[in-house]
Amino acid sequence: MRLDVVTIFPEYLDPLNVSLVGKARARGQLGVHVHDLRAWTYDRHNTVDDTPYGGGPGMVMKTDPWGDALDTVLAEGYETGAHGPALIVPTPSGRPFTQELAVELSERPWLIFTPARYEGIDRRVVDEYATRMPVYEVSIGDYVLAGGEAAVLVVTEAVARLLPGVLGNAESYRDDSFAPGAMANLLEGPVYTKPPAWRGRGIPDVLLSGHHGKIARWRRDEALRRTTANRPDLIERCDPKAFDKKDREM
Ligand code: SAM
Numbered sequence: 001m002r003l004d005v006v007t008i009f010p011e012y013l014d015p016l017n018v019s020l021v022g023k024a025r026a027r028g029q030l031g032v033h034v035h036d037l038r039a040w041t042y043d044r045h046n047t048v049d050d051t052p053y054g055g056g057p058g059m060v061m062k063t064d065p066w067g068d069a070l071d072t073v074l075a076e077g078y079e080t081g082a083h084g085p086a087l088i089v090p091t092p093s094g095r096p097f098t099q100e101l102a103v104e105l106s107e108r109p110w111l112i113f114t115p116a117r118y119e120g121i122d123r124r125v126v127d128e129y130a131t132r133m134p135v136y137e138v139s140i141g142d143y144v145l146a147g148g149e150a151a152v153l154v155v156t157e158a159v160a161r162l163l164p165g166v167l168g169n170a171e172s173y174r175d176d177s178f179a180p181g182a183m184a185n186l187l188e189g190p191v192y193t194k195p196p197a198w199r200g201r202g203i204p205d206v207l208l209s210g211h212h213g214k215i216a217r218w219r220r221d222e223a224l225r226r227t228t229a230n231r232p233d234l235i236e237r238c239d240p241k242a243f244d245k246k247d248r249e250m
Contacts, residue, residue: 001029001030001031001106001108001109001110001111001159001160001163002030002031002033002077002080002082002109002110002111003030003031003032003033003110003111003112003113003156004033004034004035004073004077004110004111004112004113005032005033005034005035005112005113005115005149005152006035006037006066006069006070006073006112006113006114006115007034007035007036007037007113007115007147007148007149007152008036008037008038008048008117009117009147009149010034010035010036012147012149012150013032013034013149013152013153015153016032016034016153016156020157020160020161020166020167021156021157021160023166024160024163024166027165029163029164029165029166030160030163030166032156033073033076035069035072035073037065037066037069038065039069040064040065040066040068040069040072041065047062048061048062048065049061049062049117049118050062052119058118058119059118059119060118060119060120060121060122061116061117061118061120061121061122062122063122063124063125066114066121066122066125067125067128070087070112070114070125070129073112074112077110077112082109082110083109083110084108084109084110085110085111085112085133086105086108086110086111086112086133086134086135086136087112087114087126087129087130087133087134087135087136088105088111088112088113088114088136088138088152088155089113089114089116089121089126089135089136089137089138089148090113090114090115090116090138090139090140090148090151090152090155091116091120091137091138091139091148092139092142092143092144092145093137093139094136094137094138094139095136095137095138095139096138096139096141097138097139097140097141097151097154097155097158098178099158099176099177099178099179100178101136101138102155102158102159102162103162103180105136105155105159106159106160106162106163111159113148113152113155113156114148115147115148115149115151115152116147116148117146117147117148138151138155139151140154140155161173175188175219176188184238184239184242185227185234185235185237185238186220186223186224186226186227186234186238187223187226187227187230187231187234188223188226189219189221189222189223189225189226190222190226192204192207196208204218206218221246221247221250224247224250225250228250
């Protein structure tokens with residue numbers, strides 16, 4: 001997969017060199033290209049913003065730097081054989097970023113991110129590139145950040161761990177919260193590791209029983225308990241057929 005990020009703060013993306021994403025890059029599973037938007041400004045002050053039409057507070061990012069940057073990024077990518085670009089526009093007014101969307105994006109070969117600052121990017125930029133490729137306007141939550149770079153880090157990490165071969169154990173994301181399958185829409189329950197006793201606290205006996213069926217049932221019960229407590233909205237979205245009599249008694 002190829003990722004391009006155009007930003008006025010390239011150093012904000014430095015964490016893409018560490019941990020899981022950094023290793024995926026080092027192994028060649030992910031190509032990450034970070035570009036400084038100001039490289040496509042032509043005035044003394046490297047201006048990327050201007051006052052909003054219609055008035056109001058704040059500044060709006062200008063069309064020209066973004067258009068020139070995206071044209072160059074696209075041309076460079078195509079030259080290296082990349083194909084199937086999609087534009088990922090972080091914005092609090094986008095569709096919520098979910099695990100389902102992470103899965104969808106992980107199946108695309110090339111993602112181009114446009115993290116903005118100020119009041120966002122002149123709308124014509126999104127409208128222009130929407131005629132050439134799929135555009136995903138994505139919000140990472142119901143709050144307003146100062147810029148989209150943190151959202152790029154969030155989306156990249158969620159997507160990268162789904163790429164084949166990136167996680168050491170592919171099973172580990174199948175049991176995650178929000179994973180599809182038997183536990184769909186349930187949050188993952190508590191987890192434990194050695195030692196078996198710590199500060200007078202033990203671990204649930206069932207986890208030492210070696211009985212796979214009982215352990216699976218316990219995990220499901222705990223997932224259901226945690227989801228009911230923390231995210232009742234998710235329970236409402238579950239297929240009622242996924243619950244049995246024991247669930248309803250909890
Ligand atoms: N005026 C915009 C609004 O109310 O929708 C907020 C602009 S915000 C200060 C600047 C930039 O931060 C946005 O254009 C976007 O790139 C990014 N951003 C802020 N909150 C975000 C969120 N919840 N999800 C994704 N990106 C966000």
